[in-house]
Amino acid sequence: MIQPPATSKGAATRDIILERAYMIAASAGLEGLSIGPLADAVGMSKSGVFAHFGSREDLQLAVLDMAATRFGEHTLIPALAVPRGLARLRTILANWFEWLRRDHGGCVLLTAVSEYDDRPGPLRDRVIAHHQRWQAELARAAQLAVETGELRADTDAAQFAFELNSIALAVQHDAAVSGLDAAFARGRRMFEHLLAYYLPPQA
Numbered sequence: 001m002i003q004p005p006a007t008s009k010g011a012a013t014r015d016i017i018l019e020r021a022y023m024i025a026a027s028a029g030l031e032g033l034s035i036g037p038l039a040d041a042v043g044m045s046k047s048g049v050f051a052h053f054g055s056r057e058d059l060q061l062a063v064l065d066m067a068a069t070r071f072g073e074h075t076l077i078p079a080l081a082v083p084r085g086l087a088r089l090r091t092i093l094a095n096w097f098e099w100l101r102r103d104h105g106g107c108v109l110l111t112a113v114s115e116y117d118d119r120p121g122p123l124r125d126r127v128i129a130h131h132q133r134w135q136a137e138l139a140r141a142a143q144l145a146v147e148t149g150e151l152r153a154d155t156d157a158a159q160f161a162f163e164l165n166s167i168a169l170a171v172q173h174d175a176a177v178s179g180l181d182a183a184f185a186r187g188r189r190m191f192e193h194l195l196a197y198y199l200p201p202q203a
Contacts, residue, residue: 014053017038017044017049018063020042021038021062022108026108030060030063030064030111030123033056033063035049038059057123061123067109067112068134072134074099075096076095084141085145085148086150089145093187101184110168136161139158139160141161149200150199151195155198160198164191167191167194171184
């Protein structure tokens with residue numbers, strides 16, 4: 001029997017740890033991550049976990065990066081196959097809502113904002129970097145809709161991105177009280193109101 005290289009084994013073990021850590025963070029937040037319970041969950045010693053992640057903070061950063069990658073793969077990447085303009089913006093929002101549904105109304109990235117908004121350090125810096133990158137992608141999608149003539153020429157793409165992001169935040173908050181379907185319905189109505197303001201006069 002051919003044994004995989006040690007490096008491959010190490011990478012596979014790291015992925016297993018990271019996957020379990022992500023599951024914990026999805027329900028308890030990044031602050032809910034603890035090396036001891038995580039080690040028990042994956043059947044390893046604490047030192048075994050530390051061999052792959054030098055500190056709890058390193059683990060939290062890795063989980064945060066994983067969340068950002070998965071979020072982009074679920075929301076933005078599929079939307080890039082849709083024609084630029086309103087169709088792409090609608091697809092991004094629809095994918096975003098499905099992301100919240102998959103995570104039962106939660107999102108590691110959004111939760112991390114409230115966890116670290118007033119706590120300076122590497123985690124807050126990483127949260128801000130991911131947030132700014134996402135805002136830039138939303139603004140780019142909005143600007144492309146301006147260039148196709150589907151949004152007003154004087155549209156502030158950064159402001160549009162801010163307002164679109166606010167819809168998702170409101171939906172996540174309301175989902176915990178009203179349920180996902182009701183929150184999604186209201187979120188879609190908010191989006192139509194947003195578009196109504198930014199549509200060119202002839203539309």
